[in-house]
Amino acid sequence: MSLLARQRQELILEQVRERGAVRVSDLAERFGVSDMTVRRDLDVLARRRLLAKVHGGATALGVPSTHEPGFVEKSGRQQAEKEAIAAAAAELVEPGTAIGLSAGTTTAALARALLEVEGLTVVTNSMAVAEVFSAERPGRTVILTGGIRTPSEALVGPVAVAALRTLNLDVVFLGVHGMSAASGFTTPNLMESETDRALVEAGHRLVVVADSTKWGTAGISTIAELAEADVLVTDSGLDDDARAVLAGEVDQVVVAEPR
Template sequence: MGDNRNLLAEQRRAMILDEVRRRGGVRVNELTRRLRVSDMTVRRDLDALARQGVLEKVHGGAVPVVEATAQEADFEAKAALEPGAKREIARAAARLVPPGAAIALAGGTTVFALAQQLVGAEGLTVVTNSVRVADVFHAAGDEATVVLTGGVRTPSDTLVGPVADAAIRSLHFDVLFLGVHGVSAAAGLSTPNLAEAETNRHFVRAARRVVVLADHTKWGTVGLSSFASLDDVHVLVTDAGLPREARAELAERLPELVVAGGGSALTRGTDT
């Protein structure tokens, strides 16, 4: 941030807000060092920004305001977001697929990227409620057994509703690979689509192992409907953009956290 000793309060607060949004959270001691102001000054700035509703104070720092979203973008719009991170996550997740396994691939653009990585894998049985994921295997002439659940199509080309739910309830998966709209410590895994939330609940119940694929922008986001808690997740695969504090919290809560492109798996109790 450079030499900011003489910054006006408005300039300093704008820089703090930009840092919070860019990194997903900041600590008071980091801001005092970067801005070269007192601890009390930083805390007053955070109080002012919190009163404006643009950030939320937490113990020792601040995070972006979490808003419950009810709007769902279409597949192309989602695919344009963080494409590099999604490719890194997909490559890391592909290494978690057991040979000859029966796996479920839920909807979403990150799971779609994983499907592209799995073309040619031997002996797979794939159940999916994503039209896009099924098309990946069919277009490649892949020999994997691919089962498309059927159901009502969402804006993100995912099939949901009673037909999808009934198909999933009758099946059992070695591993579920699941994309999410949002991940948070309080709300767990969430989506803005109520029917998709119900379908995802059935996926989670039918899987012996749940692997969540979520780039760093999903942390702190809360959709309209939660469908699983962090306690239901066995592995979360994310990217190196995830803030250090979020990594520490997830590593503490989850059996395994994989940071794609940023190091090896972190397990519960690992010093991050």
């Protein structure tokens, strides 16, 4: 039975409030309607100031560019997508290399996927990532930067930056708060942005790991432009328009399929 427009709009609004963001393609599939119908629904809701339209979907209102969800809150979002991204990213890591992992729930998932890779040297400013690697294993070295702790369990600030600027890493894996054509890869925390830039500069290659809901979101500070990433690992929920933009900027876009 098809839904009335008003009923569909109420369900869309409920999804936005629960998840913080929705995609046109997902809503069209869920309700069995065209993308154009969903966009009209979003137009209605945006005019009523109940949500904000963004490229390919909509986001909740009242979430400023400096809002930083806590690690536990973020851990419950897009779990299947993050696990798929982590598995795909782990295939890019060679045994015996030196890698950097930024803070974030996706990089924490990647850390778990790397537990069986031998001989790694892991540099991180993430307490959660360091905890994953806490078990002692021969031939593995874990370096945790010092710094000031943020809500996302990152260690940031001048101590972290100073430590990172002395290092040379084979590859850096960067988790981000948002990504867009205009703003690049972003974070809502100014100090974390500075620390992440130091981590990026320490790496020979940059791999960004970001689920598809990050597209169209912008934090207050840019960590890196889209073109600075050698590889982006994301999930199959990314819409065609976003894929086209990213393919024109990033050398390699890897699309993981959640189970």
